[in-house]
Amino acid sequence: MNKTGKDYLLAALTGLALVIILVILVVLFGEILWNGAPVVTAEFLTEAPTADMTGGGIFPAIYGTVFMTLLMTIAGVPIGLATAIWLNEYASSRSKIAAIIRTAIHNLAGVPSIVFGLFGLGFFVIFVGGTMDSLIYGDIPRPIWGQPSILWASLTLAVLTLPVVIVTTEEALKTVPGELRDASLALGATKFQTTLTIVLPNARGGILTGVILGVSRGMGEVAPIIFVGAANFLPELPDDLRDMFMHLGYHVYALATQSPNVDAARPALFGTVLVLLALTFSLNLIAIIIRSRSRRALRPS
Amino acid sequence: MNTVSRILCLIGFLASVSLALSACGNRYDEITGGEGAKQSGGRQTLTIKGSDTMVILAQRWAEGFMAANANSTIQVSGGGSGTGIAALINGTTDLANSSRKIKEREIETVRKNRSAEVVETPVAIDTIAVYVSEKNPVKKLNIETIKQIYRRRIKNWSEVGGPDLPIVLYSRENNSGTYAYFKEQVLDDEDFAAEAQTLPGTAAVINAVARDEKGIGYGGIAFGEGVRALEIAGEDGIHYAPTMENAIGGIYPLARFLYIYSAGEPTGIARQFLDFALSEIGQSVVDGVGYYPLPREMRGNE
C-alpha cells in the first residue's frame, strides 16, 4: 500500500473508533428515550409507586435523591472548597505537605465505590452512629443513629465527591490572574480578604462547574448507598435525618433485578432510568455551559 | 453582600433547617421511651426486612394495614431471608421475613445480641417449584435427578428426556432463604455447581428461564408465569405438581412455611401487623399474591 493509502487507512480505523462510540451513545440514549418517554407523565413524577412498584410513580425516589444530594452538597462542598483554596492560595509550590495532600486526593478519586459503601457502613453507621447512640441514649434495644440512614448515605457520598470538587475548584482558582491578587495585597488587604472578595468571585464560574459536576456524580452513585441508607419501598418521605430513603439509581437496580414481574416493571424501569439520566444530564449540561461562559469571560478582550 | 457570602448564608440556613427537622421527629421515641411513645395518637413505624420471596406479600400487607391504620408507617425491604435475619440480629429491623427456618446458631446470636428469644410465626405456605422453559418438553423429574443436574453431573437435557442442548443452571444469591432451602432439601447440603448463575430474586430466575429454553431454575410458586413448573417426585417415586392441595396435604415434596421472626414477643404495632397478616383479610392477600394460605388451625387468633 502506498503512503496515501496508509494515511487513509489510519484515518479510517481511528474514525471507526469514533463512529463506534457514537453509535453506542445513540443506541443508549435512543433506547432509553424511546422506551422511557411514554412513561414519564406528570403522574409518574408526582405519585408514589403502587402495585409492587410496577405502577404509580417514582416521586419518593426523586424526593429522596434530591434531599440526599442537598445534604451531600452542604457537607462536602465547603470542605472541598477549603482544601482547594489552601492548596492554591496558601501552600507553596514545593511544599511536601501539599504533595501529600494531592496524592491523597488522587487516590481518593480512585477508591472503588463499593469500598466507599464499606467505609460508610464501618465508619459512619457502626462507629459514629453507634457511639452517638451510646452517648445520647445509653442502652437501647435497637440502634437509632447506628443504622443506615439518609444522613450517613449523604456523608459517605460527600467524601466520594470530594476529589471532583477539589480538583475543579483548584483549576478555577488557577485561572484567576496573579496580578489581581497582588493588586489586592498591595492595597493592604489580607490574604484571606483577597481570597474571599477577589479570587473566589472571579473563579465563581469554575467553582460552580466543579460543584455541579461533583453533585451530578454523587447523585448517580448507587454502590455506596446500597447498605448505608437506600430502601426498596418506603411509603413515607424521609423527613428525619435518621430515616432511610428511596433513590432513583437504587430504584433502577431494584426494579431491574428484584422486581416480581420483570415485564410489567419494564415501563417503570425505563421511566426511572430516563428521569435519572435527565437529571444528571441537565446538571452536566449546565456545568459545561457555565464553564465555557466563564472561560470566554476571562479571555483577554 | 457579595455572592460568596450569600451562598454561605444559604448553606447555613439549609443546614439549620435540616437539623431542626431532625430534632422534631418523634418517630423513634418508641424505641427510646420518649414522649412520643406514650401517645397513641403519635405516628408509629414498623420496619420489616428479609425474604425476596415474601417481599411482595409483605408490601401488600403493609399497604392494607396502613390503609386501615392511618397513623402507621411500615417500611418493607427485601434482600433475602439471610438479610432479614441478620438485620434482626443487628437490631436494624423489627420483623424479619424468612422463607427458611431460622438456624440454631442464629437463635443463639439473637439471644446474645438482643437479649431476647426468637419468636417464630408461620404466615403462609409456599411451594418451591422447579421451572423449565415452556419450550422444554420435560415435564417431570425426581429430586435425585434435579440434584445431579445442579451438581453438574448431568449436563445435557438429552440425558433426562429432553432435546440435545446443554443445561443452563439458574440459582439464587446465597442470602436467599429459597437458596438455603433448596440446598438443604434437594442438594442434601452439597454445593451448587459453580456455573449456576446467581440471580437476586425469584422473579429474575423465572424471567431468565422463560427466555432460555436450555434453562432450569427454582423458586416460589407465586412467580411462575411464562414457565412450566415440573412435577416432582420425592422418595416415594410419585410425581406431584405444586398445587395448593398437594402443598397443604403435605405430599408435594418441596412445600414449606414462610415465616416472620421477631426478637421477643411482638408488641404494639408489630403485634397488630402480625394479627392482620393472619386474619381472613391477610390470608386472602396471601392467596392474591399466589402463595397458599395457612390452614385455619394454624392461624392462632380470633
Added chain:
Amino acid sequence: MSEKRPPLTEALPTPRWHRWAERLIAALAFSAVLAIALIFLFIAREAIPLFFEEGVRDEMRLRDLFIPRIWDGYDEAVAIWQPIGGTPKFNMLPLFVGSLKVTILAMLISVPLGVGCAVFVAIYAPPRIREITKPIIELLAGVPSVVLGFFALMIVASFTQAVFGFTYRLNGVVAAIGLAITIVPVIFTISEDAIQAVPKSLSEAALALGARKYQIALRVIIPAAIPGITAAIILGFGRAIGETMIVLMASGNAAVMEIFDFTTSVRTVTATIAAELGEVARGEPHWRILFLLGVILFIITFIINLGGKMITDRLHRKLTAG
C-alpha cells in the same frame, strides 16, 4: 475592610478572625488525607479480627481463602466461593479471577476505541468535529454506572445473545462491554489531552522533512504522548476493577474458576461484596471476609494509582529531559 489607606511601606496587621479562618482552611485541607486514612482504618478494623478470633478457626482455615482444597464430595482440589451451607467455603480466587477477566477484556475493548478516537480527533478531524466530540464524550462520562449496568443487562445481553448465541445470557463478555463503555471516556479524555500537549514543533519538523500524517501520528505524536496514554490506561484499569453496579447486574454472578473462557458467567470481588454484605450479621466470619475483600481491593487500587503516577512521572521525565 479597613477604612484608611495605609502607607505602602507599612503592612497592616491581620485581623484576628482572619487568622482563625485561615487556620480552619488549613485544617480542612487535610480532609482528603484524613478521608483516605479513615477509609483504610475502618474497613481494616472490621476485617482484622478475622485473623485473631477464636471461633473463626472452627469455620475455616486461613489458607482456604486462597488455596484450592479437596472438600467433601469433590474428587480434586477446587477453589470454591460458597459461603452459605453446612461447610462454608470462602476461597477468594474465583472472585479475583472474575474481576481480572472482565477488567482485561474491557481494557482490550476500550483502549483501542479510546486511543483511536483520540488520535482521530486530535490529528485527522476537522476543528468542528473536534469541538463537538469532546462534550459528547463528556456526556457519556456523566452517565451513572447503574444506567450502564441496566443497558448491559437489558440491551447488550439480548444483542450478544442474538448475534453470538452464548450459552449464558449474562456472562463475562456482556459485563466487559458495559465496563468498556464506562472507561472509554476516561481513556479518550486523558489520551486526547496528552496528544494535544505534544509540542507542535515536533510535528511541524516532521512535516518539513516530508512525513505524511500517519507517519507523524505513529512515529512522532503517539510516542511523545506515551506518558499520558499510559496514565489513561492505568487509570482506566483501576476504574474498571473497582466498578460495581455494571458487573453486579450483567455478569451472571457465578463464581466460576475459569481462566480462559470469557463466555462463562463471572463473579467479581465488587459484586460479591455488594450482593452479600446486606445479609450477614455484623461480626460473623463471612462479614469479616467481605470486609477483607474490601481491604484487598483498596490496596490493589491504591497501588495501581500510586504506581501509575510514578510510571507516568518517570516516562514524562524521560521524554522531556532527553
